[in-house]
Amino acid sequence: MGAIRLEKVKKTFGTLDVIPGVDLDINDGEFVVFVGPSGCGKSTLLRLIAGLEDVTDGKILINGTDVANEAPAKRGLSMVFQSYALYPHMTVYNNIAFGLKMAGESKDVIDEKVQSAAKILNLTDYLERRPGALSGGQRQRVAIGRAIVRNPAAFLFDEPLSNLDAALRVNMRLEITGLHQELKTTMIYVTHDQVEAMTMADKIVVLQAGRVEQVGKPMDLYSNPANKFVAGFIGSPKMNFLGGDIAAKHDCHEIGVRPEHLAVSTDGGEIAATVKIAEHLGAETYLHVEADGLGPMTVRATGEVDLGENDRIFLTPEQDRIHRFDQHGLTLSGA
Amino acid sequence: MENKQTPLGYVSFSVFAWIVGLLIFFPIFWMVLTSFKSELEAISIPPSFISFDWTLENYVEVQERSNYFKFAMNSVILAVGSTLVGLVFAVTCAWAMAFNPTKRTKDALLWMLSTKMMPPVGVLVPIYLLFRDWGLLDTRFGLIMVLFLMNLPIMVWMLYTYFKEIPTDILEAARMDGATLPKEIIFVLLPMAVPGIASTMLLNIILAWNEAFWTLNLTTSDAAPLTAFIASYSSPEGLFWAKLSAASTLAVAPILVIGWFSQKQLVRGLTFGAVK
Ligand SMILES: Nc1ncnc2c1ncn2[C@@H]1O[C@H](COP(=O)(O)OP(=O)(O)OP(=O)(O)O)[C@@H](O)[C@H]1O
Ligand SMILES: [Mg+2]
Numbered sequence: 313m314g315a316i317r318l319e320k321v322k323k324t325f326g327t328l329d330v331i332p333g334v335d336l337d338i339n340d341g342e343f344v345v346f347v348g349p350s351g352c353g354k355s356t357l358l359r360l361i362a363g364l365e366d367v368t369d370g371k372i373l374i375n376g377t378d379v380a381n382e383a384p385a386k387r388g389l390s391m392v393f394q395s396y397a398l399y400p401h402m403t404v405y406n407n408i409a410f411g412l413k414m415a416g417e418s419k420d421v422i423d424e425k426v427q428s429a430a431k432i433l434n435l436t437d438y439l440e441r442r443p444g445a446l447s448g449g450q451r452q453r454v455a456i457g458r459a460i461v462r463n464p465a466a467f468l469f470d471e472p473l474s475n476l477d478a479a480l481r482v483n484m485r486l487e488i489t490g491l492h493q494e495l496k497t498t499m500i501y502v503t504h505d506q507v508e509a510m511t512m513a514d515k516i517v518v519l520q521a522g523r524v525e526q527v528g529k530p531m532d533l534y535s536n537p538a539n540k541f542v543a544g545f546i547g548s549p550k551m552n553f554l555g556g557d558i559a560a561k562h563d564c565h566e567i568g569v570r571p572e573h574l575a576v577s578t579d580g581g582e583i584a585a586t587v588k589i590a591e592h593l594g595a596e597t598y599l600h601v602e603a604d605g606l607g608p609m610t611v612r613a614t615g616e617v618d619l620g621e622n623d624r625i626f627l628t629p630e631q632d633r634i635h636r637f638d639q640h641g642l643t644l645s646g647a
Numbered sequence: 648m649e650n651k652q653t654p655l656g657y658v659s660f661s662v663f664a665w666i667v668g669l670l671i672f673f674p675i676f677w678m679v680l681t682s683f684k685s686e687l688e689a690i691s692i693p694p695s696f697i698s699f700d701w702t703l704e705n706y707v708e709v710q711e712r713s714n715y716f717k718f719a720m721n722s723v724i725l726a727v728g729s730t731l732v733g734l735v736f737a738v739t740c741a742w743a744m745a746f747n748p749t750k751r752t753k754d755a756l757l758w759m760l761s762t763k764m765m766p767p768v769g770v771l772v773p774i775y776l777l778f779r780d781w782g783l784l785d786t787r788f789g790l791i792m793v794l795f796l797m798n799l800p801i802m803v804w805m806l807y808t809y810f811k812e813i814p815t816d817i818l819e820a821a822r823m824d825g826a827t828l829p830k831e832i833i834f835v836l837l838p839m840a841v842p843g844i845a846s847t848m849l850l851n852i853i854l855a856w857n858e859a860f861w862t863l864n865l866t867t868s869d870a871a872p873l874t875a876f877i878a879s880y881s882s883p884e885g886l887f888w889a890k891l892s893a894a895s896t897l898a899v900a901p902i903l904v905i906g907w908f909s910q911k912q913l914v915r916g917l918t919f920g921a922v923k
Contacts, residue, residue, distance in 0.1 A: 389823070411823075
């Protein structure tokens with residue numbers, strides 16, 4: 313059981329207002345991802361929930377009880393750190409067992425729990441090693457093992473995969489998703505990688521400068537971003553923003569079109585453009601183009617497209633996929 | 648950092664280092680040599696170098712006249728005792744400074760260190776009077792307190808630089824794992840800082856062992872360590888160079904041996920954090 317609720321949570325460091333006030337509801341068993349650019353306060357918010365930082369003001373309710381002034385250990389949460397933060401002087405076994413020992417569990421119970429966690433995480437052969445003698449992926453698994461044996465109300469992850477190489481990252485992403493499906497425990501996951509956010513989350517919380525910009529299911533954020541910031545942050549490659557005449561035609565300050573919502577033609581279309589760079593990935597092609605009078609744009613075409621530098625093309629946005637923004641960057645409803 | 652050296656530069660640097668080393672070592676060497684001479688040979692001019700009658704009679708007489716082991720025992724108790732007491736305070740203090748720093752932490756550290764710049768004789772009278780009124784004169788307890796306070800700034804400073812190198816994440820992980828503050832320090836911080844703590848302890852044992860000002864001024868017999876043992880040979884019965892040398896050799900021998908075996912540890916401790 314782990315429902316978490318933040319009420320007007322504030323955090324200042326000296327005079328620096330890092331979290332001006334956040335309200336958030338996290339349901340039991342949900343996989344919630346905090347995303348946002350570097351320095352927006354994701355880690356700080358997570359550490360406030362963990363109890364590693366004291367809140368300046370506000371309430372943190374875990375299953376209805378305000379824990380804002382409780383010590384981290386009393387909150388029943390587990391955390392996986394970006395740096396893994398394993399105890400270097402202990403074996404893998406003792407790393408995983410440490411929390412149980414602190415809780416005063418008996419030797420038999422500890423052994424049973426450590427062995428079963430090791431089995432889930434494929435660590436059985438490494439239990440007697442020190443963290444220094446493990447690969448990055450294995451260390452990450454030990455860190456996760458240390459978190460799961462305590463059977464927490466919720467798991468907190470702070471960019472757990474950012475120290476791993478790309479291939480391993482994809483694997484661990486799947487492992488963590490699998491773990492969530494198996495344990496059905498609440499997870500809060502911090503990342504600045506929007507691919508991780510889109511693929512793992514039940515619910516994404518987009519943060520900017522300590523404020524919640526939007527909360528929603530991944531596809532909601534993708535299809536109906538509340539503002540220009542969310543529109544630009546979710547989705548890769550990034551959404552194209554176009555002002556001027558074409559925006560005026562849609563009766564707004566600026567329009568946004570995702571690279572995958574532009575039809576490419578060599579014969580004719582709404583926007584004329586010159587290809588600058590074509591990135592051929594096989595399954596899809598990214599065209600970085602200079603649109604006449606509109607500046608640089610990105611186009612994502614499916615499959616192999618036979619275009620190269622300086623080719624002239626025409627782009628046509630899918631009409632019902634156009635996002636309209638006012639001068640404050642807020643989304644205007646209706647296409 | 649690239650360090651290019653010509654062979655000539657290297658040789659002259661080595662020669663220079665050797666000369667300095669020998670200059671520093673010579674007095675100790677001469678002291679040990681003198682301790683094996685008879686009193687007459689010890690003051691003969693020109694001094695004899697190796698060709699004299701080697702004798703152990705100074706050592707025998709020194710042991711007969713005063714109880715070396717009683718002084719040595721006091722030295723051990725004072726050095727180890729003040730270091731252990733110091734460790735308890737320094738570890739907690741350095742923990743706070745390294746992991747929960749405030750804007751003024753650096754100032755506090757510098758201020759602590761600056762107290763070491765004051766000449767001890769400046770506070771001799773107040774401390775002597777306090778000791779007299781509290782009945783601490785010539786007690787081991789009193790001396791342990793003085794030596795511990797004297798070395799505390801250095802201990803805090805050394806441990807602080809060590810602790811700074813330990814990632815805070817790991818301590819936070821322990822906190823999440825439910826460790827209370829004492830357990831966090833004992834089971835997580837200290838084991839990771841073993842090399843730092845070892846060199847801090849070693850340096851402090853050496854400093855306390857060699858400390859002469861307070862030990863001479865605040866003791867007479869009961870708590871008197873080896874420094875007092877040496878001093879007792881220099882005044883009352885005139886100058887006896889050979890016996891003084893024997894006493895001194897006995898006094899410095901234990902610490903020299905410890906220092907010799909732990910020099911790697913010490914050098915690492917003293918330069919830790921300076922190079923990365
Ligand atoms: N202990 C602290 N003292 C002062 N300022 C801090 C402290 N911790 C964080 N900050 C500031 O708070 C802001 C948010 O930091 P935080 O670490 O939460 O960002 P983040 O979103 O996790 O960024 P990243 O993606 O780079 O990890 C930053 O501007 C940071 O400088
Ligand atoms: Mg962060």
